[in-house]
Amino acid sequence: MISINISDKSFWDIKSEGYLFLLEEDFKITSLMDVIENECCPNLSEVLKKNKFEGKIGQSYVLTGMKDGKLVQFVFVGLGSSYLEWAKRLENFRRASDKLVKILKNLKISNSVLSISDLYEKNDIKISEIIKQFAIAANMADYNFTTFKSGKKEEFNFSISLTDGNSEVMIKEKALLEEFLFEGNVIGRSANMSRHWCDLPPNILTPTFFAQEIASIAKKSGLRFDVFGREKALELGMGGFCAVDSGSEQDGKFVILEYKTSKKDAPTIGLVGKGLTFDSGGLSLKSSSGMSEMKYDMSGAAAVVAVIKSIAEMKLDINIVAVAPVVENMPGGKAFRQDDIVTFMNGKTAEIKSTDAEGRLVLADALCYIQKFYKPKTIIDIATLTAAVAIALGHFYAGLMSRDENLVSELQEAGNISGDKVWRLPLDDDYFPSIESDVADIANAGRPTYSAGTITAALFLEQFVEKDVSWAHLDIAGVAHAHPLVKGSTGAGIRLLAEYLLKLSK
Ligand code: BES
Ligand code: ZN
Ligand code: ZN
Numbered sequence: 001m002i003s004i005n006i007s008d009k010s011f012w013d014i015k016s017e018g019y020l021f022l023l024e025e026d027f028k029i030t031s032l033m034d035v036i037e038n039e040c041c042p043n044l045s046e047v048l049k050k051n052k053f054e055g056k057i058g059q060s061y062v063l064t065g066m067k068d069g070k071l072v073q074f075v076f077v078g079l080g081s082s083y084l085e086w087a088k089r090l091e092n093f094r095r096a097s098d099k100l101v102k103i104l105k106n107l108k109i110s111n112s113v114l115s116i117s118d119l120y121e122k123n124d125i126k127i128s129e130i131i132k133q134f135a136i137a138a139n140m141a142d143y144n145f146t147t148f149k150s151g152k153k154e155e156f157n158f159s160i161s162l163t164d165g166n167s168e169v170m171i172k173e174k175a176l177l178e179e180f181l182f183e184g185n186v187i188g189r190s191a192n193m194s195r196h197w198c199d200l201p202p203n204i205l206t207p208t209f210f211a212q213e214i215a216s217i218a219k220k221s222g223l224r225f226d227v228f229g230r231e232k233a234l235e236l237g238m239g240g241f242c243a244v245d246s247g248s249e250q251d252g253k254f255v256i257l258e259y260k261t262s263k264k265d266a267p268t269i270g271l272v273g274k275g276l277t278f279d280s281g282g283l284s285l286k287s288s289s290g291m292s293e294m295k296y297d298m299s300g301a302a303a304v305v306a307v308i309k310s311i312a313e314m315k316l317d318i319n320i321v322a323v324a325p326v327v328e329n330m331p332g333g334k335a336f337r338q339d340d341i342v343t344f345m346n347g348k349t350a351e352i353k354s355t356d357a358e359g360r361l362v363l364a365d366a367l368c369y370i371q372k373f374y375k376p377k378t379i380i381d382i383a384t385l386t387a388a389v390a391i392a393l394g395h396f397y398a399g400l401m402s403r404d405e406n407l408v409s410e411l412q413e414a415g416n417i418s419g420d421k422v423w424r425l426p427l428d429d430d431y432f433p434s435i436e437s438d439v440a441d442i443a444n445a446g447r448p449t450y451s452a453g454t455i456t457a458a459l460f461l462e463q464f465v466e467k468d469v470s471w472a473h474l475d476i477a478g479v480a481h482a483h484p485l486v487k488g489s490t491g492a493g494i495r496l497l498a499e500y501l502l503k504l505s506k
Pocket of ligand 2: 279281355356357358359
């Protein structure tokens with residue numbers, strides 16, 4: 001477990017096992033590093049050069065030396081070029097922080113100190129934001145999934161002190177900086193909680209178990225929690241939810257979480273997360289390679305739980321209601337079929353062209369439910385919805401679809417600050433004929449001649465959103481897992497939505 005603190009002592013006055021340096025490509029030996037040269041390594045720049053450390057992103061070098069008669073480690077990590085725009089530099093800072101934390105864990109450096117003064121001085125980013133982003137990145141770097149490794153597992157506890165060159169800012173703004181550090185810790189830890197659920201295997205994280213886990217988090221965070229299963233879903237007329245649920249031995253759960261601020265007239269934001277604990281494709285069965293990693297099909301649900309938990313812990317002046325249909329898509333004897341027609345909670349019907357396009361079916365009912373009982377003016381849904389989004393955008397941007405220009409720019413901005421990036425795809429009616437059906441209101445899968453499966457899925461969902469609601473759809477199928485830089489679950493969408501809501505509430 002990592003713990004981060006803000007220190008008002010100056011860098012070298014903090015007694016540590018590790019002294020950390022994040023250096024840009026064109027770095028110079030600063031007065032801070034003079035100490036290393038004076039005490040134990042007369043020619044630091046030559047040493048770094050000889051060891052091919054040039055400050056590039058991904059590079060690192062560890063030098064062991066003496067300070068005050070004790071063996072210490074000087075850890076250098078590259079920050080990349082300084083000639084990049086701020087969002088890219090902030091991302092490189094997060095990646096360098098990730099690398100740093102992994103080195104500390106690997107070398108078992110229990111306490112260390114990092115100076116962040118040159119970072120914010122050179123960037124157009126406030127020191128408070130730097131601290132928040134460090135806390136998020138460092139906590140997320142500390143995550144690993146070892147639950148099912150049977151060998152000896154020891155939790156490594158370590159601390160990092162953040163300091164400023166002259167400590168003036170640290171003293172003057174201590175309360176504000178502590179608040180941002182707290183926010184960063186909350187978001188990073190909530191993301192790790194969500195990633196753990198995502199990484200759990202589908203035989204363990206069944207809908208029943210997942211709902212219990214969410215209930216226990218709700219209790220700890222003071223959130224209102226409600227859940228119902230098949231019977232009530234049937235009563236409510238949730239034909240989409242019930243169809244997907246029907247092929248599994250596991251009873252599906254519809255989960256509702258609510259956070260309320262005491263502030264009068266605060267807006268209510270609705271969050272909807274896709275919670276397929278496993279997506280076999282149902283009777284439109286996936287190939288075995290297509291089925292692997294389908295335990296991650298509940299990443300949207302795990303994300304909305306992490307977000308509402310973060311908001312509750314930060315006590316933001318905003319109301320949130322989060323709903324998650326949590327089900328398993330299986331081809332059992334009672335499974336729904338191709339050619340079936342299902343009727344959703346709002347009376348609309350859909351012809352089933354593929355039982356593998358199940359996400360939009362459960363989300364359609366979830367959208368109806370949240371609007372009927374909570375009437376939020378803004379709704380954001382988040383789902384591992386289509387393989388097509390990974391073809392379009394790969395693993396670095398989630399697909400964003402919305403007709404609300406304001407909401408789009410707010411989410412894009414939150415993406416750029418948090419590094420949890422989104423790219424807008426057109427929600428254009430030209431694509432709509434793709435999901436027209438001869439026998440029902442719409443079809444649940446697009447015609448192949450139209451391609452653009454990510455957009456047609458969004459157009460399907462839009463049929464369940466009332467015209468006066470500001471709505472955005474996030475397709476995280478490309479970013480939630482299988483990321484080239486992250487093992488297992490990435491926690492996609494959590495940093496994005498937490499940042500968006502933080503800004504909205506302030
Ligand atoms: N859960 C999948 C989407 C997915 C695919 C997520 C790959 C992560 C990685 C979704 O339910 C699905 O199967 N979608 C189909 C829809 C199609 C049948 C219209 C798809 O994208 O192929
Ligand atoms: Zn599917
Ligand atoms: Zn799915």
